[in-house]
Amino acid sequence: MTTAAAPGAGAPPQVTVRYWAAARAAAGVDTEVLSGATVADVLALARAAHAGLAPVLQVATVLLDGRPATPAARLTEGAMLEVLPPFAGG
Numbered sequence: 293m294t295t296a297a298a299p300g301a302g303a304p305p306q307v308t309v310r311y312w313a314a315a316r317a318a319a320g321v322d323t324e325v326l327s328g329a330t331v332a333d334v335l336a337l338a339r340a341a342h343a344g345l346a347p348v349l350q351v352a353t354v355l356l357d358g359r360p361a362t363p364a365a366r367l368t369e370g371a372m373l374e375v376l377p378p379f380a381g382g
Contacts, residue, residue: 332363
């Protein structure tokens, strides 16, 4: 578990980040808890913590509580971010 700040007054919300497929392989974990005020904040922490994740994040879809998220989307305590790389198939 990785966090940007300890819980407490004024601390950014903690969110669960779930990685799928190639994102999971690049991160080396299925899920982790990170802190940040926005989706961009949390993804920057994830990118810094996992060297191989940067190229996956460039092409991945990010969902916030099951809906597509923009980098500027504000986070709330306990939210779920999911990182979904493009899937091949047919």
